Amino acid sequence: MTPYAHKKQQLYLVLSGIFIVNALLAEIIGVKIFSAAKLMNLPGSLTAGVLIWPVVFVTTDIINEYFGKAGVLRISYLTVLLILFAFGVIYLTTKLPPADFWLAVNKTDDQGQPFNIDFAYQRIFRQGLGIITGSIVAFGVGQALDATIFAAIRRATGGRYIWLRATGSTLVSQLVDSFVVLYVAFYLFGNWTMDQVLSVANTNYWYKFAAAILLTPVLYLAHFLIDRYLGPAEATELQQEAVANVGV
Template identity: 80%
Template structure:
């Protein structure tokens, strides 16, 4: 078995790397989530089935895969710790972005693009503000859904872990993701675009349904990635150290 200092160092480094991946992808997902795009147009298929998605869902699978890995090795407390930190960083990022939208634009910058590709008048400062100045509703919806989803994911994961023990990693990872994202997909759109916006309830349900089934498919398809991550982490830590860390996580021992 590795000396305590070496094990502790590897443990801290692992948590740092996983937390960094988690924070970056969660922050990016929140920033780009303001755009609603057509998956049908992207894939070149008819609009006979709902195909509208928020851009944030494209990288959200990386968030819940990382959530499950952190939960496996550092427990519910490890997940909640990085989740609360991420919320603080998201609020900080939105505040800084909001402040930049109020900066007076330089005259030469405004003159860079007087017209767009179709020859229409184009105000680059207005475009910047339209993209980055997310409304209170979107921020509130995003943060609310994120926290609810993370708490639910971490709790369900550990509940399934108590049932399955060290077996069936795929079940507790996929199961917790499917349950938490069912709530997350609806809450963020309901708060952001129904309570604070002008979407109809039917429109919220349609987009939330499409978002959820994308996340459902991604959770299933990314199962091999989850096992690959476990394999690499186990090799990095060593078998005895991995077992010890997972036992600590199951007992909710702090990092």
């Protein structure tokens, strides 16, 4: 293996690791809805998963930049399988009989009120299992849109304006993702009203919108560091391969 091929492989491995970890973590913590007003003095509510979701779509754009649409979709499909595996394992753990001493040492909360920790565990993680369908559908559709729009803008601009293809693809894909995940998870399979879905989806989307703009410098920094790691000529070659949708 040539030094360039080794660096290329290592780069894809690192970016894929960052992508998978943050996507999986976002899905797991996404069951919590928190008040934006209490935390940031902003109107509306957000799912906890959106706090780290910007890392996922920035990583998506970087992978697309150097490995093309094929590289993004490859890691996205793998991530879907890993999310399904993770939630399958979590579901099985909710079926395990709790140990008596575990229930005994956690029988009251911090205020001394009666507390069933096994019920809480099942309630939290089965809620996560309840939104797995919405999460997978939204994630798959969002990633496909992001990769496609990113590639289209890059072709239209001749490879110029990194900020435009990164921000443009994210804003469109996350508009769909923000609504679909909540609609499927909490409206079709839950007990939310459409007004609640639209309210949280709206807040989630504008948070992602702001994050996409604010994280643009991170994209340029990553571009600079990767070009230095690969070398100018090699980085250009890899980007040309990405435009042609050549695999990793």
